[in-house]
Amino acid sequence: MINKKFTLAAVAAAAIAAAPVAAPVIGAVAPVFAATSTSNSYTADRNSTEIVVKDVFTAGSKGAPVYSSPAATKPTSRVLAAGTKWKSVGQLDNGILWYDLGNHEWVRGLDGAAFDSAATKDTTSKIGIGTINYNKNYGIQVWTKDGKTVKFNKTDADSWNKKHPNTKVKVGDPKKLPGQTSWRVFNDTYKANGTTYYNLGGNQYIDASYVILKK
Numbered sequence: 001m002i003n004k005k006f007t008l009a010a011v012a013a014a015a016i017a018a019a020p021v022a023a024p025v026i027g028a029v030a031p032v033f034a035a036t037s038t039s040n041s042y043t044a045d046r047n048s049t050e051i052v053v054k055d056v057f058t059a060g061s062k063g064a065p066v067y068s069s070p071a072a073t074k075p076t077s078r079v080l081a082a083g084t085k086w087k088s089v090g091q092l093d094n095g096i097l098w099y100d101l102g103n104h105e106w107v108r109g110l111d112g113a114a115f116d117s118a119a120t121k122d123t124t125s126k127i128g129i130g131t132i133n134y135n136k137n138y139g140i141q142v143w144t145k146d147g148k149t150v151k152f153n154k155t156d157a158d159s160w161n162k163k164h165p166n167t168k169v170k171v172g173d174p175k176k177l178p179g180q181t182s183w184r185v186f187n188d189t190y191k192a193n194g195t196t197y198y199n200l201g202g203n204q205y206i207d208a209s210y211v212i213l214k215k
Contacts, residue, residue: 057086057099057112064111070098072106080107093192097146109146113203128215130185130198130206132177139176140210144203145190150175177206185213 057064063082065075070092080086086107088099097109134140142150152160152173161168177183188199189208196208 057088057101057107059084059086059107060112062111064107066101067098067106067108068104070094070096070106076105078105080112097192110148113145126184127187127189128185128213129182130211130213131182132179132206132210133212134179134210136178136180139178140206142175142177142200143197143205145197145205150204175204185211 059080059082061082064080066078066080067075071094086099086101089102090100091109092098092100092106098106099109099112100106132140144150152169152171152175154171156175157169157171157173183200186199186201190197197205198208198211198213199205
């Protein structure tokens with residue numbers, strides 16, 4: 001995940017009640033294609049960060065182009081079919097999050113999605129309650145695992161506006177968590193570029209340095 005500087009946005013000064021973020025149910029993963037090698041196929045340069053978590057990568061709706069390395073500017077002729085799942089043997093972040101499928105085959109995180117294959121590790125189990133350690137008049141941005149801004153969808157926006165009629169949001173607005181509010185944190189914490197990120201359910205992450213976690 002790209003380590004971005006959080007953008008702060010003003011929110012109402014009125015106290016906002018703690019609101020849990022519901023985690024979607026993650027079903028069984030099948031079939032999952034094995035990586036073609038268990039060894040890393042690229043040597044990271046000093047501007048890159050290697051990540052050792054072994055994830056399962058799911059190709060996006062348009063498929064996932066395969067690259068020969070994270071330094072490649074053009075993909076190979078191979079494209080992973082949409083919705084197919086592949087075991088990665090590691091990741092690398094050089095401004096773009098890459099998944100290593102082995103045998104000099106890499107895919108970009110923005111071309112699909114991934115979850116920790118250790119569950120195998122149960123990413124839907126709660127590890128605690130996190131309180132945003134920040135001024136209640138401001139908020140911190142919620143990110144996807146590959147560094148994209150999470151935005152309000154219709155369900156989230158309707159729920160937010162019902163609870164906070166004085167600070168309404170629109171579909172497509174950046175999703176921010178107000179300071180001093182509390183949220184459930186789930187078992188999908190990871191690190192990138194030296195920063196720890198807490199999972200709020202689904203593909204939603206926040207910088208742990210802004211959170212006080214109580215287990």
